[in-house]
Amino acid sequence: MLGRPARIVSALAAALLLLGQVVAAPAMAAEALKVAFVYFSPVGDTGWTAEHDKGRKAMEANLGDKVEAKIVENVAFGPDSLQVIRQLAADGYGLIFTTSFGFMDQTLEVAELYPDTKFMHLDGYKTAENMGTYSLRYYESSYLAGMAAGAVTKGDTIGYVSSFPLPAVIQIIDAFTLGAQAMKPGVKVKVVEVNSWYDPGREKEATEALFSQGIDVVGHVTDSTAPTLAAEAAGKYVVGFHSDRTSYGPKSQLTAVIPVWGDFYTKVATSVIDGTWTNKPEWLSMQDGALAIAPLGAAVPKEAAEKIAAVEAEIRAGTFSPFQGPIKDQAGTERVKDGETLPDEQLYGINWYVEGVEGTLPQ
Structure with a gap:
């Protein structure tokens, strides 16, 4: 039988044992990373914002309860976006994606106020220690x-509805032209600018104006x-952009350029969660699985479809670049020599159209 001192020691030991059990109890699950997406337009069923939101949903599906996501749509550039981004940071969102070039300065301003929040800005060139670009x-x-356009057109000119004369847009038009010429040497691409990313009225007017000139295929x-x-x-043909719009043009769409954001958004969120995030600029490619084209329309000949598939495989393998030489500009000046590829630093700031483009750029 234990004496009083022994009973005290025994009780103390039991308490310490209990305390040890409490201390050793499993830790609570880590709090979910709060991730926000800022969109300049409503989500809708197709288009720029719709594709980003598909990426957001894929991130949530991939990471489950590790993330808690929120979207803010239809955010105007300028003071409105500054207020929205600042509020998201104040509300504890640890990762904020601002998905348009027009949000750049506001994202940077808020990033400087909230150094513990990670920001990713799309298509911009300004960065901070806690702000990256993609x-x-x-x-x-x-x-x-x-x-696809070059394989289908019956004429000598393809139309193109452009938004703004920015390097990223010039890259797109130049590559489109080079692709068309690979299928139909000598074909030209006539560019009409509408000075807007989204203006259905002006886009319709520009497309119809091109068709009225005898053009049978238009890209945009x-x-x-x-x-x-x-x-x-x-009864003409179109090459779409940002989304597969076959439902809107079952007979007219030849294909479409489609961004695929899910894997990238998952990767970035994971890097914030595990502490490996960096502000290194990301320029994503088909090799990254971040780009695709919509299924080819019935108007694209089988032989052309096979050639397109073969070139796509080369791009995905990294063995072919659309900007492999020889390439001349509109004035006939050689810009890329045979056997060379236009380097990224020149692509970033490209300000010239390739030979065959009918359009002018600001000097």
Whole structure:
């Protein structure tokens, strides 16, 4: 039988044992990373924002309860976006994606105020220690889309509805032209600018104006369904951009350039969670699985489809670039020599159209 001192020691030992059990109890699950996406337009069923939101959903499906996501759509550039981004940071969102070039300065301003929050800005060039940038090599898919256009056109000119004369857009139009010429040497691409990313009225007007000139295929780097609907109504062909719009143009769409964001958004969120995130700029490609083209329409001949598939495989393998020489500009000056490839630093700031493009650029 234990004496009083022994009983005290025994009780203390039991308490310490209990304490040890409490201390050794499994830790609570880590709090989910709060991830926000800022969109300049409503989500909708197709287009730029719709594709980003598909990527957001894929990230959630891939990471489950490790992330808690929120979207803010239809955010205007300028003071409105500054307020939205700042509020998201204040609300504890640890990772914020701002998905348009127009959000760049506001993202940077908020990043400087919230150093513990990670920011990723699309298509911009300004960074901070906690702010990175990302963009896509749209020109890869655009080359393939141009091949489809060149294979189908019966004329000597293809139309193109452009948004703004930015380097990223010039890359797209140049690659589209080179792809079309790979299928139909000497074919030209006539560019009409609408000075907007999304203006259905002006996009429709520009597309119809090109068709009225005898052009039978039109491509575009704008975001509405207007070019597709105009092509369907006219019995002509269109190469879409940002989304597969076959449902809007079952007979007219030859293919479309499509971004695929899910894997990238998953990768970035994972890097924030595990502490490996960096602000290194990301320029994503078909090799990364970040770009695709929509299924080819029935109007694309089988032989052309096989050639497009073969070139796509080469791009994905890294053995072919749309900007492999020889390439001349509109004035006939050689810009890329035979056997060379235009380097990234020149692609980033490209300000010239390739030979065969009918259009002017600001000096």
